[in-house]
Amino acid sequence: MTGQQATSGQAFRATLKRDLVIAYKRKNDVVNPFMFFLIVATLFPIGISPDPARLGEVAAGVLWISALLASLLAMDNLYRADYEDGSLEQLLLSPHPLYFLVLAKNISHWLVSGLPVVLVSPLIAYMLNLPDEAYGVLLITLLMGTPVLSLLGSIGVALTVGLGSRGLILAVITLPLSVPVLIAGTITVQQTLNGAELGGYLAIMGAMLVGALTLAPLASAAALRISVN
Amino acid sequence: MWLWFSKLGSPKWFYELSGKWLPWLVIPMAMLLIVGIIWALLFVPPDYQQGETIRIMYIHVPFASISLAFFPLMAVAGTITLVWKMKLADMVAKVAAPLGAWFTVLALASGSIWGSDIWGTWWIWDGRLTSMLLQFFLLIGVISLRSALEDTDAAAKACAVLSIVGCINVFVIKYSVDWWNTLHQPSSSFSLSDEAPNPPEVWVPLVIMIVAVYLFFAVSLILSTRNEILVRERRAQWVQELVEAK
Amino acid sequence: MEAAETQSGSVEKSSHSILSVNSLFCERDDRVLFRDLDFAVNEGQVLQIKGSNGSGKTTLLRILCGLNDAYEGEILWYGEPVEERVEDYFGSLAYIGHRVGVNKVLTPVENLRWTCSLQQVVEDEALYAALAQLGLRGFEDSQCFTLSAGQQQRVSLSRLLVSDARLWILDEPFTTLDASGVKQLEALLREHADRGGAVMVTTHHNLAVSDLQILKLG
Numbered sequence: 001m002t003g004q005q006a007t008s009g010q011a012f013r014a015t016l017k018r019d020l021v022i023a024y025k026r027k028n029d030v031v032n033p034f035m036f037f038l039i040v041a042t043l044f045p046i047g048i049s050p051d052p053a054r055l056g057e058v059a060a061g062v063l064w065i066s067a068l069l070a071s072l073l074a075m076d077n078l079y080r081a082d083y084e085d086g087s088l089e090q091l092l093l094s095p096h097p098l099y100f101l102v103l104a105k106n107i108s109h110w111l112v113s114g115l116p117v118v119l120v121s122p123l124i125a126y127m128l129n130l131p132d133e134a135y136g137v138l139l140i141t142l143l144m145g146t147p148v149l150s151l152l153g154s155i156g157v158a159l160t161v162g163l164g165s166r167g168l169i170l171a172v173i174t175l176p177l178s179v180p181v182l183i184a185g186t187i188t189v190q191q192t193l194n195g196a197e198l199g200g201y202l203a204i205m206g207a208m209l210v211g212a213l214t215l216a217p218l219a220s221a222a223a224l225r226i227s228v229n
Numbered sequence: 230m231w232l233w234f235s236k237l238g239s240p241k242w243f244y245e246l247s248g249k250w251l252p253w254l255v256i257p258m259a260m261l262l263i264v265g266i267i268w269a270l271l272f273v274p275p276d277y278q279q280g281e282t283i284r285i286m287y288i289h290v291p292f293a294s295i296s297l298a299f300f301p302l303m304a305v306a307g308t309i310t311l312v313w314k315m316k317l318a319d320m321v322a323k324v325a326a327p328l329g330a331w332f333t334v335l336a337l338a339s340g341s342i343w344g345s346d347i348w349g350t351w352w353i354w355d356g357r358l359t360s361m362l363l364q365f366f367l368l369i370g371v372i373s374l375r376s377a378l379e380d381t382d383a384a385a386k387a388c389a390v391l392s393i394v395g396c397i398n399v400f401v402i403k404y405s406v407d408w409w410n411t412l413h414q415p416s417s418s419f420s421l422s423d424e425a426p427n428p429p430e431v432w433v434p435l436v437i438m439i440v441a442v443y444l445f446f447a448v449s450l451i452l453s454t455r456n457e458i459l460v461r462e463r464r465a466q467w468v469q470e471l472v473e474a475k
Numbered sequence: 476m477e478a479a480e481t482q483s484g485s486v487e488k489s490s491h492s493i494l495s496v497n498s499l500f501c502e503r504d505d506r507v508l509f510r511d512l513d514f515a516v517n518e519g520q521v522l523q524i525k526g527s528n529g530s531g532k533t534t535l536l537r538i539l540c541g542l543n544d545a546y547e548g549e550i551l552w553y554g555e556p557v558e559e560r561v562e563d564y565f566g567s568l569a570y571i572g573h574r575v576g577v578n579k580v581l582t583p584v585e586n587l588r589w590t591c592s593l594q595q596v597v598e599d600e601a602l603y604a605a606l607a608q609l610g611l612r613g614f615e616d617s618q619c620f621t622l623s624a625g626q627q628q629r630v631s632l633s634r635l636l637v638s639d640a641r642l643w644i645l646d647e648p649f650t651t652l653d654a655s656g657v658k659q660l661e662a663l664l665r666e667h668a669d670r671g672g673a674v675m676v677t678t679h680h681n682l683a684v685s686d687l688q689i690l691k692l693g
Binding site for chain 2: 155159160162163166169172173175176177179180183184187190191208215219222223226227229
């Protein structure tokens, strides 16, 4: 029955696959953040004004804030079940660097909770009367920005996963951390509307994504070790 | 060096040493505060643009500048906690968070009062005020995480991680908020700290106030750390003896 | 439970020690759980850790697994500090805690596949064989929330059959098992030790395992 040692890459793939299978079996966890995004984005026109001109001005911000809140809402699923059933302990006991395993969980989580929001955003953008030329930029910025939101949120969840009631504290910790991404995302959309070159802005977003990909899983891993302790 | 370092890590040693330091900090602090406040309030000439309102600067600038020190301080203390498991570092980190929140609130409040006269409104989304407000939120996050975690050891390490992440984030926030602010308000209205070159009778009292507030910061940090030491080491023999002696 | 005393019992250190512990000290919530704890587990041994509730059995096991770092002292893996042999150590350790690590929405096979693949490359036949051996034939593809607590415990124990781990650390593995399950696990522990592995186990149950070593805490 002896098998050879798995490589870190194999452990990474196994973890990614496992989390995707779980998401497939728990469709509620996938659908709820998505519906939440749609509902929050719908509340803005009701709260502000149905006037297309006014909506067009705030559309980018509305989409970004809705995506931010949806990402926050979805975060709680990331480690909770694993913490409660002990799978997290098994993850920590793996001989592979925790960085890769945490990254695998983050990626699969983004694929099921972040990506659907990005994909539906043009529809909401249309309903909010976002100017036509901004669609592409909006999609690109969300595509680069929502993974950062997930990676940052992962740190917050990892720190609070052992707590009984953590909804609010998670928001208090995570939302301020997300401000730079929100700023970069909305500014990029607005500046392209003003006719600016896209390159520099995307470079900043790219830098944020790379920075988050390298550093955030390390912080999440450290936080998970503390929470399981 | 190493011996000194590990000795400093002992709460008892710090308690005794800081007891000796305190008078040397409190006395200059009190003198500078009195001199600085009287000078600033009574003898500084009114500003040619802002009139008497300029006197708020002597409170606002010192508090605003010291507020920026809290996250780096907590991040350093957090690193020491994580790497060397030094209890004293965590005690400092623990008391620094609420203290930082108070200093930040004072900086925000004084800035807002100052602004109410210059800008004609209590709040504008000025770059400095906005990043100060976000720093306040981050501090509140650290404080609430600390209070939510019951186990002292777990709370220490969790807050250490959050402080390090928060410290990096505060810098990113600062730059991104400045960027955001300049793009949204190309013609920036009056900015609080960009003063024109001033004569000595204006900046000397400011320097005095800055030093006084820094001393005030050091004294409050030391006093609250001493308090935290007594609470956490309450079962230790030296604390029991100290209590009986009083 | 003032100052917890520890007895090293009959467990002697030797050159065959897989894991040895030197002057371990652990304090939790201002209470000393153990101090100057010395013991070793050798190849071929089954070591039962005994102690009343709250004596630190679980904490000890979690310390050994690196899940808890609130201790002072030395933990050696084949004579070398574990911190220096992390990959090696975690590559040959199997731990089953109170929380058995079985996801409720996944099936037993999927659960087993993931936990094992964290350590080694596994074939599906081995997974099915292990589950069948522990009496889960026919349940391989039902989601785990439909299984009883004892069956979920069996899912986690089947990990031991697939894994190459030399050291098994089991925290109360008997609690939800029925009589036949208990017998089977006892036999498994002995077999594993006879193959040159080592087992550390906590339980309040009287273990019917030949040549059992005992460490008493508290």
